[in-house]
Amino acid sequence: MATKQNLNRQQLQSFQWQGVDNKGNKQSGELSALSLNLAKAQLRHQGITPHKVRRKSRPLFGLGEKQATSKDIMLFTRQLSTMIRAGIPLIQSLNIVAEGLENPAMQRIVVTIRNEVADGNMLSSGLRKQGKHFDKLFCNLIEAGEQAGALETMLDRVALYQEKTERLQAKVKKALYYPIAVLTVGIIVTLILLLKVVPQFESLFKGFNAELPWITQVVINTSVFVEHYWWSIIIALMSVSLILVSSYKKSEDFAYKLDALSLKLPIIGNILKKSTIARFSRTLSTTFSAGVPLVESMTSSAGAADNRVYRKVIFQARDSIATGQQLNFALKASHRFPAVVTQMVLIGEESGSLDCMLDKVADLYEQEVDDAVENMTTLLEPMVISFLGVLVSGMVLAMYLPMFKMGSLF
Known part of the structure; x- marks a missing residue:
């Protein structure tokens, strides 16, 4: 019994392997297993003769390692619901789900929960110990399903709730990211013109010895300012962003006012x-x-x-x-x-x-x-084209206007 429990508590590990198949073709890849020997046995079962199997090293201090996301949690819930509904025991279902997950971080979370269940604890108890990834609502609903003896029904209901919530969040993110993307493209185009194109014309205009049109002078002055103080602009923007984010997280009153303001934004x-x-x-x-x-x-x-x-x-x-x-x-x-x-x-x-x-x-x-998101996207597309067109054509006109005036004098 103790041996079986120890086996249940083993952690899934990621292995990188190289070998040949039954036809002698070289193969390579990654797989998850409880040990090196089991990884080799799994490869042989698939008709692969392993030549080199080694444990995949984890990034130092977890840097660069993919973290568990809300989509991973949603996928885990749906898969576990399907396994339980099919009549597979809970511990075995958790094992199957863990082996099928591609995200190592999520894999370790599921294995940790499996170990809690193997020790005789409730599934909700194991989920609560992973509070960073499973919120109070999730744990309470699973606990209610366990107490009512309808865990598979509750898992299915929670999975459906997560799927619809995830789709809704994706739509809202699309609505927020689109204007930001448009603004970013506009800023990048403007900076390229100001830093690369306008200085070329400025050196040309110096030989004219004539007064430049006001719009041309404004563009040139802006270009000179950006060229000399671009680092100050970046520092200022980063400082303002950090202050806003920090204030939003630390000040409840500021966060409330910002949320209230967001509800008043057009569209x-x-x-x-x-x-x-x-x-x-x-x-x-x-x-x-x-x-x-x-x-x-x-x-x-x-x-x-x-x-x-x-x-x-x-x-x-x-x-x-x-x-x-x-x-x-x-x-x-x-x-x-x-x-x-x-x-x-x-x-x-x-x-x-x-x-x-x-x-x-x-x-x-x-x-x-x-x-609303679809309508906003449809309306913004011509506005984006118009905005970029006016921006680029306006700067080009400002640069060529002195040449037109000089040409009219001859």
Whole structure:
């Protein structure tokens, strides 16, 4: 029994190998196994004669090593759900999932959880010890599934929740990254013109001994300033960015004001608002349908909200519910949720199908976020072309305008 337990606690290791197949062709690659001997045995089982098998070295201090991401967690949950639903025991399911993961960091996390389960602990207990990667909501839902004897159902529900949340976050990131990418391209083009093109014209204009048009002089002065103080500009931008990021993390009041400002931005603000409502509705539906009391479900939903303005509103609504108010009334009193949301919640409360109606609200707003992002992308494309066109043509015109004037004098 002790030997079996020790085997269960062994860590999966990554190995690099070289060998030949049954036809004598050279082969190489990587695989995961519990030991060097098992790695060689696995290769022979696949028809490979190993010539060189060595343990893959880990980066010094973990530098350059890929970390576990939310997508890795989502993939782990879906695969584990599939294994459990197929009737495979939990420890064996964790072993299979761990062996199939490509990210070594995530692989080690799953093996650590497997070891906890092999020691007789609950799956939720092992997940809680990996709190950096599995949040309180995730652990509470898995624990509820274990206590109800419906772990496979809960894993499937959590996996579905993660997949929809991940898709929603991807859409919001697309909405945020697109304008940033446009601005970055514009800055790079401007810098190339100012640092490489304009100085060539400046030396030419010095031989004219004539007064330059004001727009040409502005461009030349800007070029000289950037050329001499580019390092100061970079330091200033980096300092401002670091100050903003640090203040956002350390000052709750500053972060709240910044989140409130983000909701007022044109186009982007509407997308952030709808995505927050969708995330709140999806989280509340998932937790409430799992049997978690409404007040506790509201706490989890507030924690899942990305925006501090809505987080504060949800906590206030939770406190109102604790005093006996209905959810729809508490949400309506906040003036942050559209009428369609409060009406659908009201119907759900009266019909006893609150979780179902919240799911419909989440689906509705996820679709609206998707449509808003697509519309924004469609509108921005001609604006990007126009912006870059005006920028480049304006600078080119500024450089050639003195030549046109000189030509008119002859």
